[in-house]
Amino acid sequence: xxGIVKLVRQTIEGSVVAMVLIGVVAMMGSSETIxxxxxDLTVTSALFLLVIAIVLADLIAKVISIxxxxxxxxxxxxxxxxxKRAWLINRLQPGQTIALLxxxxxxRVALFLIIFSALxxxxxxxxxxxxxxxxxxxxPVEAIDAFIRQGVAGSIGYFLFFLGPDNLKPITSAVxxxxxxxxxxxxxxxxxxxxxxxxxxxxAVLRTLVTxxxxxxxxxxxxxxxxxxxxxx
Numbered sequence: 001x002x003g004i005v006k007l008v009r010q011t012i013e014g015s016v017v018a019m020v021l022i023g024v025v026a027m028m029g030s031s032e033t034i035x036x037x038x039x040d041l042t043v044t045s046a047l048f049l050l051v052i053a054i055v056l057a058d059l060i061a062k063v064i065s066i067x068x069x070x071x072x073x074x075x076x077x078x079x080x081x082x083x084k085r086a087w088l089i090n091r092l093q094p095g096q097t098i099a100l101l102x103x104x105x106x107x108r109v110a111l112f113l114i115i116f117s118a119l120x121x122x123x124x125x126x127x128x129x130x131x132x133x134x135x136x137x138x139x140p141v142e143a144i145d146a147f148i149r150q151g152v153a154g155s156i157g158y159f160l161f162f163l164g165p166d167n168l169k170p171i172t173s174a175v176x177x178x179x180x181x182x183x184x185x186x187x188x189x190x191x192x193x194x195x196x197x198x199x200x201x202x203x204a205v206l207r208t209l210v211t212x213x214x215x216x217x218x219x220x221x222x223x224x225x226x227x228x229x230x231x232x233x
Contacts, residue, residue: 018057022049033186036129048122048130055119055197062200105208112201116151120144134187135180149176150191151198158199 025031026038037045120143123131131137138146153172160168172179182188 015053015057017060018053021056022053031186032184033130033133033190036127036133040127040129042127044122044125045127045130048126051115051118051122055115055193058115059193059197059200062197105204109201109204109208112197112204113148116148116197116201117144120147123147133184134190135182146176146180147194148198148201150180151194151201152176153179153198154195155199155202157195159202 022034026034029035034049037049120138121140123134124138124140124143128137135146153175156172156175157168160171163171180191180194182191
């Protein structure tokens with residue numbers, strides 16, 4: 001249950017904000033893509049709009065917690081929940097704890113891939129007018145591959161922004177040969193969202209790779225909390 005309740009709460013909060021944002025955009029009529037999707041009223045349009053809402057909600061939830069979850073502190077302030085968590089970490093063997101954490105983090109990475117796949121599939125099945133207004137025609141597999149690669153390349157740009165565009169280009173070109181080119185302002189916004197989502201995806205991968213570091217920090221913190229709890233008792 002480590003972090004599950006918090007993750008669900010952040011997702012719900014992100015979903016509410018996402019629905020409000022989409023509703024406001026629809027009422028203002030400031031997005032041609034949203035207008036086309038709402039006026040079309042087909043299954044494919046509804047599916048693409050739903051996936052956009054899911055991605056936006058997840059992205060908002062990630063933005064809320066992105067800066068304090070890269071190397072999460074599994075044992076926060078001293079309370080009953082923290083003491084129980086510290087007791088559990090101390091009781092489990094190192095291999096068991098690392099396997100548990102790795103599985104949880106890997107599941108989040110898999111969820112990112114599933115959402116990227118859903119986004120690519122729904123984009124490929126969206127009305128032609130929507131595709132032309134965003135990035136052009138893509139086959140399902142091409143859309144999935146392009147979105148994932150563009151997201152990873154965008155995250156590299158965020159990480160290594162200090163290198164400058166000229167030095168970054170060879171690095172990002174190794175990830176994606178033909179970057180996605182937007183055809184409108186909606187496409188620019190959509191593309192920025194893909195890059196931000198790719199940034200969160202790369203952070204999730206890094207968090208999975210540094211699980212041993214996370215475990216060591218949690219182990220040290222749990223021992224300290226256990227001692228504090230004993231003194232308080």
